[in-house]
Structures are given as C-alpha cells and as structure tokens.
Amino acid sequence: MKLLEERIKKDGKALGKTVLKVDSFINHQVDSEFMDALGKDFAEHFKEYGITKVFTIESSGIAPALMTAKYLDxxxxxxxKQTSKILNGKVYQTRVTSFTKGTSYELTLYQDYIDQNDKVLLIDDFLANGxxxxxxxxxxxxxGADLTGIGILIEKSFQKGRKRLEDAGYYVYSQARVGRLDKDLIEFLPEDAP
Ligand code: 5GP
Incomplete structure (x- = not known):
C-alpha cells in the first residue's frame, strides 16, 4: 500500500537492523485520518470474506482495528495482555513472548466475545516473528471460531512471522512489507513478493 510506504519513508525511523520506530503516527502519537485510510483499505481487502469480528492485541493495533471494524460494520x-493467569473458566488464555520487550504475558479473551460461528479478522501493527x-x-x-484473515500494517519480511502463519494455514495481507532495515535505511518489498 503506497500510502503507508510513503509515510514510513517520511516519518519512520530504523533503529538498526531489526526495529522500526513509527511512534509519531502509529503507536504513540496516532494520526486518526491516516488510521481511517488504513482501516478502509483493510475493509476493502477483506469485504468478501464474511468477517463477523475484528480482533486486535492491545494496544498498538487498536486504532487501525477500530477503523477496520467501522468500515466492515x-x-x-x-x-x-494480562500479567498472570485468570483462574476462572470464563476466559481463553495463552502465553506469548513479546518481540520488542523480551517479556511474556498471558493473552486473554473472555469467552463472551467469541463463538464458534465467528469469522475473525486479526489486525496488528507489526508482524515480526509471529x-x-x-x-x-x-x-x-x-x-471453535475461524481465523479467516490476518491484516498487518507493517510486516518485517526478513523475520519469520509470515512464513510461520502461512505454514499454519493462515491468510496474511500486509499493507507494507519491509525487506531490509538498517540505520537510516528502509527497503520495501512488493505486495506479491515471495
Ligand atoms: P511478533 O509477535 O510478530 O514477534 O511481534 C509483533 C509485535 O511486536 C507487534 O505487536 C509489535 O507490538 C511488536 N513489534 C515487533 N517488531 C516491531 C518493530 O520493529 N517496531 C515496533 N514499534 N514494534 C514491533
């Protein structure tokens, strides 16, 4: 998606070979008009998939996920992200290790907000190791629900996330695919690159 690539070129900052900072428009200060455009693009892309819910992981995915949900209605x-296990039967929980922080958390979902007929679109800001x-x-x-699609703002294609998700049978659409990062260098891959 050209709009996102242009914005990353203008306002993104590569911190070495692995981490890209996009604090000024995605995950610290948030550009609401821009998030609206990203949400519209995801909604357009997934409109024929019968999506019933948009899921995201707190907190950086919330803004684009909300806009996507709005356009998909x-x-x-x-x-x-909970720090400890919740010991009642009303939640689904699984342990996840954070790429950026090197810490772990219990990813938590109340059972009330999903059922086996749901077709879920997962939106997140970055895809690193998946x-x-x-x-x-x-x-x-x-x-028992279906993870029908995964929409990512920025995929770091030199890390293994996309391959892991595709090997597990999931469909991934990334709005920007970063092929290489280095100090003051950000290179993109075309959407259909392997
Ligand atoms: P993964 O779970 O795919 O290994 O890592 C994805 C998560 O780590 C994202 O939700 C995002 O919060 C964070 N993350 C991964 N790489 C980057 C990065 O280069 N920059 C920023 N700002 N966050 C990242």
Whole structure:
C-alpha cells in the first residue's frame, strides 16, 4: 500500500537492523485520518470474506482495528495482555513472548466475545516473528471460531512471522512489507513478493 510506504519513508525511523520506530503516527502519537485510510483499505481487502469480528492485541493495533471494524460494520474485540493467569473458566488464555520487550504475558479473551460461528479478522501493527498472531490464533482455535484473515500494517519480511502463519494455514495481507532495515535505511518489498 503506497500510502503507508510513503509515510514510513517520511516519518519512520530504523533503529538498526531489526526495529522500526513509527511512534509519531502509529503507536504513540496516532494520526486518526491516516488510521481511517488504513482501516478502509483493510475493509476493502477483506469485504468478501464474511468477517463477523475484528480482533486486535492491545494496544498498538487498536486504532487501525477500530477503523477496520467501522468500515466492515462489525464489532472490534481487544485481546488483553494480562500479567498472570485468570483462574476462572470464563476466559481463553495463552502465553506469548513479546518481540520488542523480551517479556511474556498471558493473552486473554473472555469467552463472551467469541463463538464458534465467528469469522475473525486479526489486525496488528507489526508482524515480526509471529508470536502475537500465533497466540491469537490459539485462542480463536480453542473457541471453535475461524481465523479467516490476518491484516498487518507493517510486516518485517526478513523475520519469520509470515512464513510461520502461512505454514499454519493462515491468510496474511500486509499493507507494507519491509525487506531490509538498517540505520537510516528502509527497503520495501512488493505486495506479491515471495
Ligand atoms: P511478533 O509477535 O510478530 O514477534 O511481534 C509483533 C509485535 O511486536 C507487534 O505487536 C509489535 O507490538 C511488536 N513489534 C515487533 N517488531 C516491531 C518493530 O520493529 N517496531 C515496533 N514499534 N514494534 C514491533
């Protein structure tokens, strides 16, 4: 998606070879008009998939996920990052390791907000090693619902996330695919690159 690539070129900052900072428009300060455009693009892309809910993982995915849900006219559900296990039977929980922080959390979903007939679109800001998305997929699978698609703003294609998700049978659409990062260098891959 050209709009996102242009914005990353203008306002993104590569912190070495693995981490891209997009704090000024995605995950610290948020550009609402821009999020609206990204949400519209996801909704357009997934409009024929029969999506019944948009899921995201707190907190950076919330803004684009909300806009996507608005355009698809379905609810948005935020998967929570809890520090400890909740010991009642009303939740699905799974342990996830954070790429950026190197810490772990219990990804948590109340059973009230999903049922086995749901077709879920998962939206997240970054795809790195796929830990967060694989965690979300475990919760959705446990509920009996279908993870119909995964929409990512920025995929770092040099990390293994996309391959892991595709090998597990999931469909991934990324609005920007970063092929290489280095200090002051951000290179993109075309949408259909292998
Ligand atoms: P994964 O779970 O795919 O290994 O990592 C994805 C999660 O880690 C995203 O939800 C995002 O919060 C964070 N993340 C991964 N790589 C980056 C990055 O380069 N920049 C930022 N800002 N967050 C990242």
């Amino acid at each position: 379905v609810p948005m559900v935020i998967l929570k 830990e967060a998305a694989m965690g979300a997929s475990r919760l959705i699978k446990e509920s």
